[in-house]
Amino acid sequence: MIIGVPKEIKNNENRVALTPGGAQELSKHGHEVYIQTTAGEGSGFMDEEYVEAGAQILPDIESVYAKAEMIMKVKEPIEPEYKLIREDQLVFTYFHFASYEPLTRAMIDNKSVCLAYETVERPDKSLPLLVPMSEVAGRMSIQEGAKYLEKPLKGRGILLGGVPGVRPAKVLILGGGVVGTNAAKMAAGMGADVTIMDLNLQRLRYLDDIMPANVNTFMSNEYNIRELISTHDLIVGAVLIPGAKAPHLITRDMLKDMRPGTVLVDVAVDQGGCIETCKPTTHQDPTYIIDDVLHYCVANMPGAVPYTSTLALTNATLPFAIQLANKGWVKACQDNRDLALGLNIIKGDVVYDAVAEAFDLPHVPFEKYLGNAH
Template identity: 80%
Template sequence: MIIGVPIEIKNNENRVALTPGGALELIKRGHTVYVQDNAGFNSGFPNELYESVGAKILPTIEAVYDIAEMIMKVKEPIESEYKLIKEDQLLFTYFHFASYEPLTKAMIENRSVCLAYETVEKADRSLPLLIPMSEVAGRMATQQGAKYLEKPIKGKGVLLGGVPGVSPGRVLVLGGGVVGTQAAKMAAGLGAQVTIMDINLDRLRYLNDVMPANVVTRYSSEVNIRELIPIMDLIIGAVLIPGAKAPNLITRDMLKDMQKGTVLVDVAVDQGGCIETCKPTTHENPTFIIDDIVHYCVANMPGAVPYTSTVALTNATLPYAIELANKGWKKACNENRELELGLNVIKGDVVYKAVAEAFDLPYVDVKKHLN
């Protein structure tokens, strides 16, 4: 198979979809890998490293899309890429369709095959291609939240860990999944007083057992959220419903109950956000303020640490990419239920129910395209 790796052109997206080591594993199996000029540079992988393992460098993004049978990316295609995507071309990347209707309709119209990292799912319901970036984003959420609590950038002026004689900061984490667990772990490590909320009691029991003493668990309900937000310094939204839009747990009217300079970090923003007032921001302009509450809603947080993120992502995606390249997408998805669940749009049909429901589009059973 011919695999193409274009440069990521979303604002301040410094990751690349494939390391040179990952390219080598595909090339060893008889596949051809084309990498756009300097696609890996910001992640610490210059052209020479790709060429040393047998990958070929192409000068433009147009050339990569034109030649490749499978495109491997990190983030969803943006508008300038829509016209480059060909019918029947396989795109293997994060899409987060349910949060952006124009992208969904563009992929329907170009009749490509869209296999989304974020909905590849194991039998135990875990999301193996979302986990590594969720780990990065969860840890970064606390790191960024701690920074934006500083007074010069309009925060409360609270040091999360406190100092002797001064109470530590308070952190509320909404969601006890991978993102929330990592965020809580980092906040606890800084010495903050942390509350983590979820609706899954089994998960809360587990977190209660494994977290340090400065982390407590609470059942997630509107009443409990409203009780806690007036005393919190940092609130991290870490809720995920696979493939679907996140629910709004922090609503517009709740801002009035928060102290001036409270920081909100919405890690779920690329799935529509779980904080009603959040809208996607960039690393270039990461925050905005509503009612004296600081909002940090960067949709590609791991892009700020591209070396770590690229290596972690390739570790997870490579086995699936090899399977797709070796067998072709149809056979691979027929034989691997995990990959089948990654299929969202196929040749004009929406085959992932949550995406169809998000925009009231017709839903087509994926088996139509696999049989």
């Protein structure tokens, strides 16, 4: 198979979908790998390293899309890329369709095959290609939140861990999944007073067992959220419903109950956000203030630590990429149900239910394209 890796063009996105090591593995399996020049530089990988690994360098993004049968990316295609994607071309990346209708419509129109990292799902409901970036984003949410609590950056002026004789900051984490667990670990490690909320009592029991003493668990509901937001300094939105738009757990009217300088970090922003006043921002201009409450809503948080993020992501995606390249997407998805669940749009048909539901589009089961394999 011919695999193409374009340079990411989203604002301040420095990750790359394939490392030189990944390019070498695909080349060893007999596949042709084409990398857009400088695509890996933001993550610390030079063109020469890709060439030594058996890849070929192409001069521009148009050449990569024109050449490849499978495109591997990190972030969803943005508008300049829509017209470059061809009918039947396989695009393997994060899409987050349910949060952005123009992207969904564009991929329907170009009749490509869209396989989304974020909905590849194991039988235990874990999301193996979302986990590495959720781990990075969860840890970063505390790192960034601690920074923006500083007064010069318009925060409350409170040190996350406090000092002897002074209380530490109070951190509220909405969601006890991978993002929330990693956020809680970081906040606890920095000495904050942490509360983590979730709807799942079994999950809360597990977190209560594994977390240090400065992490408390609390059942998530509107009453409890309203009770806690007035006393917490940093609030992290860490809620995910696979493939679907995130629910609004913090509504606009709740901001008035927060203290001036409270910091909100919405990690769910690329799925629409679980904070109603959240809108996507960039690393270049990461924050804004509404009702004296500071919002940090960067849609590609792991892009700020691209070396770590690229290695973490490609460790997880490469085995699936090899399956797709070796077998073609139809056979690979017939043989691997986890991978089949990553199919979101196929040749103009929406085959992922939550995406169809988000925009009131017809839903076609992916089995239509896979025959009777399932």
